[in-house]
């Protein structure tokens with residue numbers, strides 16, 4: 298099995314949050330895979346075979362799947378005898394909602410918070426591509442985004458309210474053990490850890506304890522990332 302991922306100038310450190318979800322899903326299902334690192338400017342040509350302009354792409358024998366959600370569903374169906382990512386169709390529907398629900402309130406302000414730091418870990422060719430595609434998207438320069446990161450960070454933190462509240466009474470976002478809901482959220486924090494030193498949480502946030510539990514469950518996979 299081959300998993301195509303996104304790297305910066307350090308080709309051993311993938312950082313895409315969407316690829317993280319699939320690494321966690323593959324670990325959940327105890328499946329081995331080979332990582333194929335790609336830089337931003339390599340993605341389009343390298344993934345023509347998959348008709349994809351984004352990572353992750355999973356190649357499993359003759360089966361090629363793009364988009365993290367579709368890959369998670371592919372793994373769940375194909376490796377149904379392994380531990381479940383969703384716990385059935387009802388859980389799968391809930392995960393699908395979470396998958397899109399966090400885009401505007403969490404991923405968008407976090408992206409703005411991290412964007413200048415992400416730029417810094419890219420190779421020069423990728424830096425130009427990243428700037429020319431992302432600055433129009435965020436409506437300001439990376440320098441302005443860095444200067445104002447506290448504004449987007451505050452939006453991100455405010456929108457974590459319901460997740461912190463949920464964890465006052467529950468261990469994991471998938472219930473008693475981590476599964477795909479947890480991977481959707483954990484991948485966001487792994488993305489931040491791999492790209493930036495910005496502190497995302499307050500010390501008393503329940504999310505901190507959940508992160509410790511997640512780190513313990515995925516020790517080897519995430520050990521290289523700073524906490």
Ligand SMILES: N[C@@H](CCC(=O)N[C@@H](CS)C(=O)NCC(=O)O)C(=O)O
Nearest residue numbers: 313314315350351352353364365366
């Ligand atoms: N909905 C997609 C999003 C994937 C995505 O946006 N990947 C980014 C990296 S984080 C990418 O490959 N971007 C390529 C580019 O911007 O050229 C998924 O869940 O897989």
